[in-house]
Amino acid sequence: MSPLLNVADVSLKIGENLILENISFRIGAGQITTLIGPNGAGKTSLIRIILGLQRATAGTVSILPRTRIGYMPQKLVIDPSLPLSVRAFLKLADRNHANTTAALERVGVPHLFDSPMAHLSGGETQRVLLARALLRKPHLLVLDEPVQGVDVNGQEALYKLIGQIRDTTGCSILMVSHDLHLVMAATDQVLCINQHLCCHGTPEVVSADPIYRELFGARTALYTHHHDHEHDLHGGVAHQHEDCNHG
């Protein structure tokens, strides 16, 4: 079976700056792929090329025909002069009332339906963005730093939700992240890029790779410890992670 997404030898050059160099990878149906890399590694550029928002200087991106893509952008900055409720925001993607309420329920924040977008917390904004991406009934969900601006507890819950969405809808997920240990436990394939593709494979393979360790340091080694309980205090969570990282 041909992959849902096939990225072949993609390079991007802006002026004299080489942003991406010969990146190739594939995403199969139902797979969760995580793109990691240091700041300025070209993660967002790669995402934009895949989404068709930017043209690659060289290489090709092929996506199976009739693939619907849901996109969750890294940032949502709405001018404060624009009054917009969550309902109105979701209506931009789908006018059907039943669909928008269902999407908001799916991401666990149905009570926010009539709230102004400007009043949402970081975590709430990310969930509403995710709801909008889901309204497309996507085959491929592209998430650019989905837990940005979310506190540690919220991050874990959000990754859990993303995993559940894959399990129930069967969609493929491509997400950008730089908080490694939380995300890697719920990922099928990790792509570590820094202009070029440094290393890739299962989380276990990548975290053992010397290049990966050099880029991110030993502290960010794979976190496989499974939480079977919820945390409610930041300090407690941070402490536990510390233990696990070095375990």
Place this chain on the structure above:
Amino acid sequence: MGEFLIYALLAGLGVAVIAGPLGAFVVWRRMAYFGDTLAHSALLGISLSLWLSITPGVAVALTCVLIAVGLFVLQHRQTLATDTLLGILSHSSLALGVIAIYLIPNANMNLESILFGDLLTVSGADLITIWAVGLGVLLVLIRLWRPLLAITVHQDLAQVEGTPVAAVKAVLMLSLALVIAIAMKVVGVLLITALLIIPAATARHFVRSAEAMALLASALGCLAVAAGLMLSLFADTPAGPSIVLCAGVLFVVSQIVSKARP
């Protein structure tokens, strides 16, 4: 009450109605300076229409499009900030427009009426043009409301969802050019942006949806037109600036009222 006054009122209301929703987009998209630049270039359009003997409205719309294309080209060279580029385009085209008008032999053109409007000399033909263009643009905005709002909220997201971003932006720009062309007679090229942004900014405090803001902006614009004309009539002040002043007063009042509310 003279016929000229009814014409003036209807012309002003026609522009205020369309300036509401369009002005809301100018505010949301932070296009105030862009609007100003287009309005200033409209003066160049007027002189162009005299040189080439074509309809002023067409010439103004044409010049606005040219300026917008010029800005687009300059922006892609990416050395100077957009507001610097706008400042250059805006003031050079204003200067060129003024000089061109002076250079036209027996132009019989009153510069002041172009700069500040000449509402009290609106003719029946002007009135028809204003309402035809105004309603036309209004219909287009209503038809394209969702994509327009989508690209305003998040352009990339809208594009991934299939909104034809470039086309929608072009329509918005063209609408702005057309409304500037019809608003010139009412408030003049120097004050057009005020009529677009002040009612929309005033409406912001009292609404919870984009649609309500556009509607309220139209209503406040109409109120400013009516009040401005009254002021002009009783205090013998120029009509265009009187309308803008009334809009400004409404804005100040709205600030005080919204502060007073808990």
